[in-house]
Amino acid sequence: xxxxxxxxxxxxxxxxxxxxxxxxxxxxxxxxxxxxxxxxxxxxxxxxxxxxxxxxxxxxxxxxxxx
Numbered sequence: 001x002x003x004x005x006x007x008x009x010x011x012x013x014x015x016x017x018x019x020x021x022x023x024x025x026x027x028x029x030x031x032x033x034x035x036x037x038x039x040x041x042x043x044x045x046x047x048x049x050x051x052x053x054x055x056x057x058x059x060x061x062x063x064x065x066x067x
Contacts, residue, residue, distance in 0.1 A: 036055055039054045
């Protein structure tokens with residue numbers, strides 16, 4: 001393990017479960033925002049409702065590939 005990874009692990013171990021959960025939640029929010037922005041980029045005329053459906057479809061496809 002390199003120094004950066006060891007330091008990151010040390011910092012994470014110092015956090016409470018609530019803090020780690022909040023970090024995970026923030027990362028997931030950022031991931032969904034990024035995915036939605038990418039979908040919007042390729043579908044600029046899509047309404048918000050259409051974007052919601054496209055995001056759901058992408059998530060269903062992504063989930064089905066893992067199982």
